[in-house]
Amino acid sequence: MGNPELEFRTGNIKKLSGDLKNTVAPKFDQAMKHIDGDGTIEGGDFSIVGTVAAMSYPIGLQYAFQDLATHKRQVEKYADAVAASAENYRKSEESSTVKRTPK
Amino acid sequence: MSLYGNDKMLMGIAKAEVTAAMPVLPPAWIVNFLFKLSEGDAAKLEKAATAWEKTAQEISGIITSIRDTAGKLAKEDWNAESRQMFEQKVDAMCEQLEQSRAFCEVVKNALLVCAAALLAYAVFAAAMGAYLAVLAAVFVAAIAGVVTAPAASSAMATAGVCLKITYAATAVLGGVLSIAGSIFGIHAWVTSGRQEKLGNTEARADFKQAMVSGGVTALTNLAQNAANTGLAYVNRFDMPHKPSGLPLQKIDLDADRNKDGTWTVGGGGTVGRAGSPFSIEGGGNIKFSRNDGDFLFNGLGAEGKYSHTPPGGPQWSAGGKLDYSDEDGVFQGPKNGELSGGLNGEWGIGNGGAKLETEGKKNFEDGSWKISGSGGGTYQGGDVAGYKGEYEVNEKGEGQYQGTFNNPIYDILHGGDQGKK
Numbered sequence: 439m440g441n442p443e444l445e446f447r448t449g450n451i452k453k454l455s456g457d458l459k460n461t462v463a464p465k466f467d468q469a470m471k472h473i474d475g476d477g478t479i480e481g482g483d484f485s486i487v488g489t490v491a492a493m494s495y496p497i498g499l500q501y502a503f504q505d506l507a508t509h510k511r512q513v514e515k516y517a518d519a520v521a522a523s524a525e526n527y528r529k530s531e532e533s534s535t536v537k538r539t540p541k
Numbered sequence: 542m543s544l545y546g547n548d549k550m551l552m553g554i555a556k557a558e559v560t561a562a563m564p565v566l567p568p569a570w571i572v573n574f575l576f577k578l579s580e581g582d583a584a585k586l587e588k589a590a591t592a593w594e595k596t597a598q599e600i601s602g603i604i605t606s607i608r609d610t611a612g613k614l615a616k617e618d619w620n621a622e623s624r625q626m627f628e629q630k631v632d633a634m635c636e637q638l639e640q641s642r643a644f645c646e647v648v649k650n651a652l653l654v655c656a657a658a659l660l661a662y663a664v665f666a667a668a669m670g671a672y673l674a675v676l677a678a679v680f681v682a683a684i685a686g687v688v689t690a691p692a693a694s695s696a697m698a699t700a701g702v703c704l705k706i707t708y709a710a711t712a713v714l715g716g717v718l719s720i721a722g723s724i725f726g727i728h729a730w731v732t733s734g735r736q737e738k739l740g741n742t743e744a745r746a747d748f749k750q751a752m753v754s755g756g757v758t759a760l761t762n763l764a765q766n767a768a769n770t771g772l773a774y775v776n777r778f779d780m781p782h783k784p785s786g787l788p789l790q791k792i793d794l795d796a797d798r799n800k801d802g803t804w805t806v807g808g809g810g811t812v813g814r815a816g817s818p819f820s821i822e823g824g825g826n827i828k829f830s831r832n833d834g835d836f837l838f839n840g841l842g843a844e845g846k847y848s849h850t851p852p853g854g855p856q857w858s859a860g861g862k863l864d865y866s867d868e869d870g871v872f873q874g875p876k877n878g879e880l881s882g883g884l885n886g887e888w889g890i891g892n893g894g895a896k897l898e899t900e901g902k903k904n905f906e907d908g909s910w911k912i913s914g915s916g917g918g919t920y921q922g923g924d925v926a927g928y929k930g931e932y933e934v935n936e937k938g939e940g941q942y943q944g945t946f947n948n949p950i951y952d953i954l955h956g957g958d959q960g961k962k
């Protein structure tokens with residue numbers, strides 16, 4: 439059943455998808471961890487004359503959280519898309535094989 | 542601990558000196574007020590800068606690992622049109638992440654500029670405080686007839702000049718902090734624009750969301766600083782032997798959102814006069830998040846500290862804190878939370894002192910725990926040297942001990958984070 443070479447290829451593509459999802463995506467959480475801990479600065483730490491900084495900083499921090507969360511989601515989305523196209527690839531190759539050998 | 546840890550000690554010296562000058566030189570009152578406005582925490586800003594640097598490095602690692610993962614697949618494995626599309630997306634993603642990394646670097650540098658400005662101001666304040674104290678001594682001596690009487694009026698006039706200089710220095714500090722500080726928000730906007738051009742369709746929405754969540758924290762910080770400005774002004778005449786103003790010294794308001802969307806909202810205050818033999822700091826917070834519109838209670842924390850500071854005698858303080866947090870809701874969800882608590886104490890005579898701190902943390906989800914203790918010497922409330930030990934048991938039950946020796950004096954002499962073991 440199936441073409442062994444084809445199985446190998448779809449297997450490799452699926453491995454790429456799995457690596458993106460299981461190895462690359464969790465690294466975003468790791469990256470956020472640093473600024474999540476020590477990156478939280480209290481309003482008074484910039485001093486009172488530095489209130490502008492104390493008001494601007496939280497926006498920068500939240501942007502970094504949003505941005506990294508979005509990229510994490512996109513990496514996971516790409517991983518799913520890759521897995522889906524591997525599946526399509528396998529199906530189309532199979533159907534073309536089936537056509538050549540009528541049952 | 543590095544160079545930046547010295548700003549607290551310097552500001553402590555500056556305030557003590559200027560308070561000493563206050564009874565005789567009225568301009569010192571406003572200098573005292575300006576000093577209170579300019580007191581930040583350079584060490585914490587530097588610590589935050591290090592965190593941004595680490596995040597920037599992690600993002601570099603992510604870019605490399607995306608390229609490696611995508612590049613591992615041979616051409617013949619996947620030779621369809623969809624592969625080209627995928628590779629274009631991967632390239633765009635890496636370019637966008639390069640912007641994210643650059644953003645972290647910009648934030649890191651702006652934080653270091655702010656920390657350096659606060660440290661420079663603290664050095665100035667200590668020198669100005671010392672000068673005003675000397676000036677006050679000249680003034681007193683002139684009144685007493687030890688030196689010629691005209692010296693009194695010239696001392697008063699000079700104190701007026703000192704006030705102008707301090708006012709200008711404070712304005713400069715405010716300017717530097719405002720310019721460097723604006724970068725955080727402005728550069729987030731710039732980065733989101735660059736990301737959008739590179740194909741990140743969600744970049745602008747991310748910035749808008751950051752404005753909404755970050756705006757809450759920003760307004761809380763504004764409210765806290767505005768209230769503390771008022772308190773610093775009301776209490777500007779407050780002196781050890783002539784208390785005035787309100788017993789409330791400063792307030793603390795927090796509304797911080799972490800990466801998982803949990804808010805920590807709390808308030809606290811410091812009660813005690815400059816002359817009073819005691820002061821009390823207290824505060825509490827609750828943690829909550831919104832999960833698909835549902836309100837989730839994530840825990841709470843409280844802390845307090847009592848300081849006993851009689852004139853002349855030995856001074857001491859003791860405090861404690863307790864905190865419980867649970868990311869999927871307290872008594873809800875499958876996961877267990879984390880409990881942490883700590884005790885701290887300080888003792889001193891005159892300017893010097895000693896400090897002890899212990900802290901424990903237990904994670905009920907994975908069973909890991911950590912205890913740490915630190916002790917060291919202080920001068921005018923700033924850390925001078927100390928040792929910190931940490932014992933950690935991870936979720937697999939493996940223990941590890943780590944000890945660090947801090948010596949800021951060594952750091953100043955050798956210009957860096959030395960002395961670590």
